[in-house]
Amino acid sequence: MPELPEVEIIVRGLRGPLVGRTFTGVTVRWPNSVKTPVPELQATLPGQTIEQITRRAKYLWFHLSGGDSLFLHLKMSGDLLVLPVTEPDDPHVRTIFDLDNDHQLRFKDTRKFGRVYLVRNPNAVIGRLGPEPLADDFLPADFAALFARRRGRLKPLLLNQKFIAGIGNIYADESCFAAGLDPRRTADTLSADDLGRLYHAIRQALTAGIVHKGASLDSVYRGGEFQNHFRVYGRTGQPCLRCGAEIQRVVLGGRSTHFCSTCQR
DNA sequence: CTAAAATCCTGGTGGC
DNA sequence: TGCCACCAGGATTTTA
Numbered sequence: 618m619p620e621l622p623e624v625e626i627i628v629r630g631l632r633g634p635l636v637g638r639t640f641t642g643v644t645v646r647w648p649n650s651v652k653t654p655v656p657e658l659q660a661t662l663p664g665q666t667i668e669q670i671t672r673r674a675k676y677l678w679f680h681l682s683g684g685d686s687l688f689l690h691l692k693m694s695g696d697l698l699v700l701p702v703t704e705p706d707d708p709h710v711r712t713i714f715d716l717d718n719d720h721q722l723r724f725k726d727t728r729k730f731g732r733v734y735l736v737r738n739p740n741a742v743i744g745r746l747g748p749e750p751l752a753d754d755f756l757p758a759d760f761a762a763l764f765a766r767r768r769g770r771l772k773p774l775l776l777n778q779k780f781i782a783g784i785g786n787i788y789a790d791e792s793c794f795a796a797g798l799d800p801r802r803t804a805d806t807l808s809a810d811d812l813g814r815l816y817h818a819i820r821q822a823l824t825a826g827i828v829h830k831g832a833s834l835d836s837v838y839r840g841g842e843f844q845n846h847f848r849v850y851g852r853t854g855q856p857c858l859r860c861g862a863e864i865q866r867v868v869l870g871g872r873s874t875h876f877c878s879t880c881q882r
Numbered sequence: 883c884t885a886a887a888a889t890c891c892t893g894g895t896g897g898c
Numbered sequence: 899t900g901c902c903a904c905c906a907g908g909a910t911t912t913t914a
Contacts, residue, residue, distance in 0.1 A: 620908095649890080675908075692908050694892080709892095728891045730908070769884060778909070786907070871887070872907070 619691045620675060621751070621783030622826030626841060627697060628672045634699045635722065639666040639682075642715035650711050650726065653735040661685060662714075662735055673743045674782035686739045692730035698723045746782040750819050760816040764804045771807070772800035773870035775819075784819065787832060787850045790875045792819040794849045799881045800874050801867070849875040 619627070640662045645655050666682040677697075679687035689697070698710075702719050712733055714722040724731060734742045747763070748755050763780060774780050775789040784792070793800045795818035798811060807815070826832065831841030848858050853866040857877040867874050 690908080693906080726891095727893070728907090730891065732909090766883090773885080776908085870885080873905095 619695070619831070620785035620788050620826070621672075621823055622788070622843070623831035623841065624672050624675050624677060624691065624783075625827055626831045627691075628670050628677055631677070631697065631699070632670050634720070635667050635679075635716075636669060637666065638720075639664065639717040640714055641717050644713040644715075645711075646713075647711040647726075647729055650724075650729060650731055651733045653733070658733075658735050662687065674746050674749070674778055675785070676743060678739070678743070684737065686734075686736055686742070688732075688734040688736070688739075688742045689724065690732040690734075691726070692728070692732065694728040695724065695726040695731035698725060746778055747780045748782065750781055750783060751823055757813055757816045760819075761809065761812045764807060764812060767804040769804055770800070770869060771798060771802045771804060772872070772874050774804055776870060776872065781819075783823070786872050786874075787847070788819070788822050788826060790850045791822045791848060793876060793881060794818075795822060797881055799878070800869060800876055849877060851875065 643659050643662055645651050645658070648655055651658060661683070662681075662685075664683070665685060667679050668682055669680040671678045671680065675690060677689040677691075679689075681687060689695070691697070699720055699722055702715075702721055707723070707725055709727045710723045710725045711729065711731065712724040714724070716722060724733065736742055748759065760781075767774065767780075771793065772789055775784050775792065776786065790800065792815065796811070796815040798807070798815060825846065826841075826843045829841055829843035829846060832843040832847075833841050849864055852864045853875055855864055856862070857864055857880060860877065860879045862877055862879040864875055865878050867876075
């Protein structure tokens with residue numbers, strides 16, 4: 618569930634407690650989540666200091682003093698806790714990173730979809746991602762250019778991280794509503810005007826998500842309250858806040874898709 | 883190229 | 899009350 622805005626908020630919150638700290642050990646309780654061989658992770662990570670934490674798409678990116686990159690992806694139910702070693706254990710903690718100040722970074726992840734990568738070359742993890750929609754140099758013309766020669770449906774394209782990075786189910790639906798576009802439209806039917814509206818809708822939806830400190834959903838409370846501002850996501854059968862028609866739900870690309878068939882064409 | 887389906891997972895929910 | 903089928907979904911992989 619955490620999408621670009623939620624990950625951005627989490628990254629901002631982790632910088633204070635973690636930048637400058639040095640890893641002293643790693644405990645892996647669910648090896649399937651670690652995409653680097655565990656012995657290699659345990660041999661390479663300790664001793665490296667966290668120089669900076671950034672975000673790329675929905676990945677948290679720890680820049681390490683040894684030149685390596687630690688990437689964490691929270692997927693559906695992941696959460697990160699920085700706690701003193703004396704803090705009681707939690708059965709849903711899958712990986713524990715020991716720090717040099719008697720604290721631990723605990724990767725809690727009920728559904729076990731989250732992933733951990735330690736790599737020398739960051740492109741091994743993030744090399745095939747599409748553009749960052751909130752980047753200063755990502756312009757309407759860049760967005761429109763993505764649609765050239767594409768013929769897929771709009772919603773699955775927005776969820777495709779190779780097409781554009783960081784958008785998930787919530788912000789895809791909210792962006793299509795704000796742009797007045799039916800998520801079932803195919804890319805080659807969108808006019809220049811449609812693409813202009815969609816560009817601004819995506820940027821505004823993601824920015825609003827960050828301003829509201831993300832959405833708290835999926836029983837993972839993150840402090841945000843953007844969930845109180847959804848206009849279509851999760852509102853199946855309820856009246857459209859703009860026209861009053863019932864919000865529809867269809868499945869596109871295997872994902873629940875919520876929209877107003879009156880306002881979105 | 884597009885797209886649908888399967889995969890990985892558990893907790894919550896709705897039906898009976 | 900208890901049991902079970904089913905749903906949620908990010909990203910990848912498989913199949914058409």
